[in-house]
Amino acid sequence: MGLPRAGQVVITACARGLAGRGAGGSGIIAASFTGDVAMDTVFIHELKVATVIGVRPWERRVRQTVVLDLELAADTATPAHSDDVGDAVDYDLVARHVIEHVQHAGHALVETLAVDVATTLMNRFGIPWVRVRIAKPGAVAGARAAGVVVERGQCPGER
Numbered sequence: 001m002g003l004p005r006a007g008q009v010v011i012t013a014c015a016r017g018l019a020g021r022g023a024g025g026s027g028i029i030a031a032s033f034t035g036d037v038a039m040d041t042v043f044i045h046e047l048k049v050a051t052v053i054g055v056r057p058w059e060r061r062v063r064q065t066v067v068l069d070l071e072l073a074a075d076t077a078t079p080a081h082s083d084d085v086g087d088a089v090d091y092d093l094v095a096r097h098v099i100e101h102v103q104h105a106g107h108a109l110v111e112t113l114a115v116d117v118a119t120t121l122m123n124r125f126g127i128p129w130v131r132v133r134i135a136k137p138g139a140v141a142g143a144r145a146a147g148v149v150v151e152r153g154q155c156p157g158e159r
Contacts, residue, residue, distance in 0.1 A: 039129075039155060040076040042089045045069050049102040053113060053136065066110065066134050067145065068098065072121065073129035073155055097124060110134045111148050118152040129153035 047070065050063040072089065079088035101120055107113040118132045130152055135145035 039073050041071045042074045043071050044091060044095060047095055047098060049099050051102050052106045053110065055108045066102065066136055069133040070098065071131040072127050110136055114148050114150040118150050122153055129155040
C-alpha cells in the first residue's frame with residue numbers, strides 16, 4: 001500500500017495503522033460517539049503550515065513551516081452506509097481550522113503546539129481520540145525533521 005501522498009486523507013483503524021484510503025468530504029464531524037460501534041480513524045497527512053515556533057530569538061522573528069499528521073477517531077460506518085457526504089468528517093473544515101489555529105499559535109515548543117492542536121480538535125469537533133504528529137523540518141542538523149507525537153482521549157471500543 002505504501003505511504004500516502006501529501007494532502008491525502010487515509011482511513012485507518014483507530015490507533016492501528018493504515019487500513020485504506022478515502023477522499024475528502026464536506027460533511028460534519030459527529031459531536032458524540034455512543035454504543036459499541038467499531039471506530040475508524042480519519043488521517044490527514046503532511047498538512048504544511050507556516051507559523052512562529054522555536055525558542056531561539058531568531059525563531060521568534062520568522063515564520064517556519066511545520067508539518068502535521070492528524071489522526072481523528074471517527075465513525076465511518078454511517079457515511080459508508082448512507083453514501084452521504086453530510087454524514088462524513090469534513091476534512092476541509094478540520095484542515096482549515098488547524099491551519100488557522102497553528103498560524104496564530106506562536107508557541108515556543110512543538111510539544112506545546114501538539115497538545116494545543118489535540119485539545120482544540122477534541123473540544124471544537126467533539127472527537128474522542130486524536131493523534132497529532134508535528135515535525136519541524138531542519139530543526140536538527142543532519143536530520144530531515146524533528147518533532148513530537150501526542151495522543152489524547154480514548155479510542156471508542158478500547159477500554
